[in-house]
Amino acid sequence: ARVAAELTRAGVGAVVVKGAAIAELFYPAPWRREMVDVDLLVLERDLDRALTALARGGARVEPVPADRIRSYQRLGERQVAVRVGDATVYFELHTSLDKVVLRPIPTEAVVDRATPHSALGQLLVPCHIDHLLLVVCHQANSDFRHEIGWLDLDLMLRQPHDGQLLFERAARWKLQTALYVTLVTLRALGSRHVPADL
Numbered sequence: 001a002r003v004a005a006e007l008t009r010a011g012v013g014a015v016v017v018k019g020a021a022i023a024e025l026f027y028p029a030p031w032r033r034e035m036v037d038v039d040l041l042v043l044e045r046d047l048d049r050a051l052t053a054l055a056r057g058g059a060r061v062e063p064v065p066a067d068r069i070r071s072y073q074r075l076g077e078r079q080v081a082v083r084v085g086d087a088t089v090y091f092e093l094h095t096s097l098d099k100v101v102l103r104p105i106p107t108e109a110v111v112d113r114a115t116p117h118s119a120l121g122q123l124l125v126p127c128h129i130d131h132l133l134l135v136v137c138h139q140a141n142s143d144f145r146h147e148i149g150w151l152d153l154d155l156m157l158r159q160p161h162d163g164q165l166l167f168e169r170a171a172r173w174k175l176q177t178a179l180y181v182t183l184v185t186l187r188a189l190g191s192r193h194v195p196a197d198l
Contacts, residue, residue: 002057003040003082003091004121010053015041015114015124017097017134018152024119026155034148037079037090040123041134043107044076044095051093054080059091075099097134099141103174110134128161133175140178144185154186157193166198 007014016024019035027033042050051061062079076095081088096102114124126134135156139149170179187194 001121003038003054003059004123006053006057006059007050008122010049012042012046012050012053013111013114013124014050014093015111015126016117016120017041017094017126017131018138019148021117021120021125021131022135022152022156024117025125026152026159030119033152037092039097040091040093041097041107041110041126042093042095043111047076047078047093047095051078051080054082054091058083075102097137097141103137105134105137105173128156128159129166129169132156132161132166133170133173133179136170136175136178136182137173139182140175144181150186150189153182154191154193157186157191163195163198 004014015021016038018039019033020030020038023030023033023035040050055061060081062081064078068077075098076093078093080091080093082091083089095107096105098105110126110130111124113127113130115127116122117125125131132153135149135152139146139153142149166179167176170176183194183198
C-alpha cells in the first residue's frame with residue numbers, strides 16, 4: 001500500500017507481474033505462493049520518477065550490482081528495499097521482462113490494458129492474456145527451469161481465455177516457440193488445463 005501510494009502520488013502507473021499478482025489472483029490463499037520479491041513493470045520513461053518517489057517515501061534504492069552494470073541499462077531493472085516492521089520487502093522495477101534479447105513486447109499497451117486491484121493497494125495487474133504471456137516469457141528466460149512457474153501457468157490456464165488472441169499476441173511478441181514449449185510441457189506434466197486444440 002505504501003509503494004502504491006508513493007507511485008500514485010508521482011503519477012506512475014505500475015503493473016504487478018508474476019509472483020505477487022499471481023498469488024492474489026489465482027492462488028486460494030496468496031501466502032501459499034512463495035516469492036523472493038515483488039516485480040513491478042513500469043514504462044521506461046517513468047523508471048527514474050518511480051525510483052525517486054519510492055526513495056522519498058523511505059524506501060532504499062539498491063545500487064546496481066556489479067554483474068548488471070550493462071544489463072540494467074539495456075533491460076531496465078532496479079531493486080528497491082522497503083522496510084515493513086522488522087522485515088525487508090524487495091521490489092524489482094522492470095521496464096522489460098526479457099533477460100537475453102528484447103522482444104517486441106509493447107510495455108505501454110500492457111500498462112494501458114492493466115487494471116487496479118484492491119488487494120494490491122491499487123497497483124495494476126495485467127489483463128489475463130498479457131499476464132499469461134509475461135509468465136511464458138519469464139519461463140523462457142529461466143530456460144524453463146522456474147518450477148513454481150509451471151504451477152502458476154496451470155492455475156492461470158484454468159481461467160477462461162481467448163486461445164486465438166493468445167496465439168496472435170504471442171506471434172506479435174515473438175513468443176510462439178516459448179508458448180509452444182510451455183503448453184507441451186504442461187501437458188506432459190499432466191495438466192488437464194491445456195485443451196488439445198490449444
